Amino acid sequence: MFKDITIGQYYPxxxxxxxxxxxxxxxxxxxxxxxxxxINTFVPYTYIVAFILGVVFISRIPLNFVLKGxxxxxxxxxxxxLINIFAGQGEAIWRIGPLSVTGEGxxxxxxxxxxxxxxxxxxxxxxxxxxxxSLTDGIERLLNPLRKIGVPAHELAMMMTIALxxxxxxxxxxxxxxKAQMARGAxxxxxxxxxxxxxxxxxxxxxxxxxxxRADELAMAMEARCYRGGEGRTKMKxxxxxxxxxxxxxxxxxxxxxxxxxxxxx
Amino acid sequence: xxxxxxxxxxxxNPGSPFETKALEDxxxxxxxxxxxxxxxxxxSGKSTLVQHLNGLIKPTSGKIVVxxxxxxxxxxxxxxxxxxxxxxxxxxxxxxxxxTVYKDIAFGPQNLGLxxxxxxxRVREAMELVKLPFDELKDRSPFELSGGQKRRVAIAGVFAMxxxxxxxxxxxxxxxxxxxxxxxxxxxxxxxxxxxxxILVSHSMEDVAKLVERIIVMHNGKIIFQGxxxxxxxxxxxxxxxxxxxxxxxxxxRALREKGINLKDDxxxxxxxxxxxxxxxxxxxxx
Numbered sequence: 001m002f003k004d005i006t007i008g009q010y011y012p013x014x015x016x017x018x019x020x021x022x023x024x025x026x027x028x029x030x031x032x033x034x035x036x037x038x039i040n041t042f043v044p045y046t047y048i049v050a051f052i053l054g055v056v057f058i059s060r061i062p063l064n065f066v067l068k069g070x071x072x073x074x075x076x077x078x079x080x081x082l083i084n085i086f087a088g089q090g091e092a093i094w095r096i097g098p099l100s101v102t103g104e105g106x107x108x109x110x111x112x113x114x115x116x117x118x119x120x121x122x123x124x125x126x127x128x129x130x131x132x133x134s135l136t137d138g139i140e141r142l143l144n145p146l147r148k149i150g151v152p153a154h155e156l157a158m159m160m161t162i163a164l165x166x167x168x169x170x171x172x173x174x175x176x177x178x179k180a181q182m183a184r185g186a187x188x189x190x191x192x193x194x195x196x197x198x199x200x201x202x203x204x205x206x207x208x209x210x211x212x213x214r215a216d217e218l219a220m221a222m223e224a225r226c227y228r229g230g231e232g233r234t235k236m237k238x239x240x241x242x243x244x245x246x247x248x249x250x251x252x253x254x255x256x257x258x259x260x261x262x263x264x265x266x
Numbered sequence: 267x268x269x270x271x272x273x274x275x276x277x278x279n280p281g282s283p284f285e286t287k288a289l290e291d292x293x294x295x296x297x298x299x300x301x302x303x304x305x306x307x308x309x310s311g312k313s314t315l316v317q318h319l320n321g322l323i324k325p326t327s328g329k330i331v332v333x334x335x336x337x338x339x340x341x342x343x344x345x346x347x348x349x350x351x352x353x354x355x356x357x358x359x360x361x362x363x364x365x366t367v368y369k370d371i372a373f374g375p376q377n378l379g380l381x382x383x384x385x386x387x388r389v390r391e392a393m394e395l396v397k398l399p400f401d402e403l404k405d406r407s408p409f410e411l412s413g414g415q416k417r418r419v420a421i422a423g424v425f426a427m428x429x430x431x432x433x434x435x436x437x438x439x440x441x442x443x444x445x446x447x448x449x450x451x452x453x454x455x456x457x458x459x460x461x462x463x464x465i466l467v468s469h470s471m472e473d474v475a476k477l478v479e480r481i482i483v484m485h486n487g488k489i490i491f492q493g494x495x496x497x498x499x500x501x502x503x504x505x506x507x508x509x510x511x512x513x514x515x516x517x518x519x520r521a522l523r524e525k526g527i528n529l530k531d532d533x534x535x536x537x538x539x540x541x542x543x544x545x546x547x548x549x550x551x552x553x
Contacts, residue, residue, distance in 0.1 A: 011282075011283065012283065013283075065282070173360075176355065176360075177360065177361055179317065179322045179353075179355070180353075180355045180358065180360075180361040181361060182322060182348065183320060183322065183348060183352065183353040183355070183424070184361075184373055184374040184377060184423060184424065184427065185345065185348060185349060185373075185374055185376075185377025185378055185427065186373075186377060187345070187377070201363065202361075202363045202373065205363035206360055206361050206362065206363050209360075209409070210360055
């Protein structure tokens, strides 16, 4: 039941995109997000779509696997679309009771829906092509300069690593406990909201207990190996940027420039 | 209640790079009232197979027929199957959640829709079966019990549902030797008392040898052979080649036979070995 969630999942293929420095990929993703908010017409969307399709192609991840990440968010996307379609000003094309659909509404709704879809697809490419460990490594290095103003970069990264590391474990655990309780006749699917919420108790109590137990054991195991935080800690694999990273960053910068130019011209 | 599994195949994560075949064309039949041992190495597919038996996992292809009903059929109500096929998971104590031992064991019977008096009877009976003192423990929190007691509470929770088929997935893993023997003994008592079908999943040859009537051996998602313990344990080489073995006592008997001592070659419990060795010693004295 959790297999449909592809957001945050890593899809290893060993491609050019996978081997890029995580910092490069994080920066590119942020640039892409910024780009999506810079544009205000439909035409520049084609550039971004072309860029994303290019990345998907190079990364050798099947396109339908990337698009599967949209599935859990379809409700939000449809909801945004509907709100916008009724929020436009101007002459009504079509009326349903007090609500009216205008040309501007349709334009805006489509614009927002595409923006959301591209946001999700673009950011999910980051996690699909970057293993959680190198991702947090990248975040740690990017946050490093902020340590001077008291941002605990290493601790944040470590917390993220641990959290990401335990997502599959907890999902598996949830699945296991759910099955065990279903074997005892528990019902998680039918009934009204209240009885469903009550039905979650046999799932949540064991899940919390095991999460606490795991946290306790992990802390102990880390201390047994002399973990004392980030001070003076060295890395086995130092992150290195090379020519390919420069290429990726330059391409992204060009895309951003094009988007900005487009905006100022229109 | 009988179970027939026909051409069962199950694939984890189909269509992704993590695709793995957990079960491949499994065919097996379990008769009503039988006590069967399912053995195999870690990852051999035994846990996946038993989860199919009450519909917790849906097969990629193949059929599972429980008491004449094909449970892969979409019109079958799985909740009906689940009250008949009880499943004790590995480390079942991880599923405890209630405030008291009594309430936790009563969870299953309650879901069956029984009356208060029936539930009370079931809980008492289940606790008696797993040798937990009812009056002393019923109001205690299950979380403050010892490991062995927690395991017993969890097992009692499934016993109390009185399933016609009881599947236990490694019920003794992580227990100390004494508790292990006691728990196995309790399972045997239950089987003798209710004549229900029991499927014991394990990788401990000792556990299985003592209790079951038939052994099914799994390897890499396939059933490689099945038969009485006597027949199965003769295949020492095959069992060893797939990372299993035979009960330790069988190795002792084999070593003794190699020394020229005339003993039967199909001994796999300590009791039997004791009898045979004593017989051999006496026969020598008489010479």
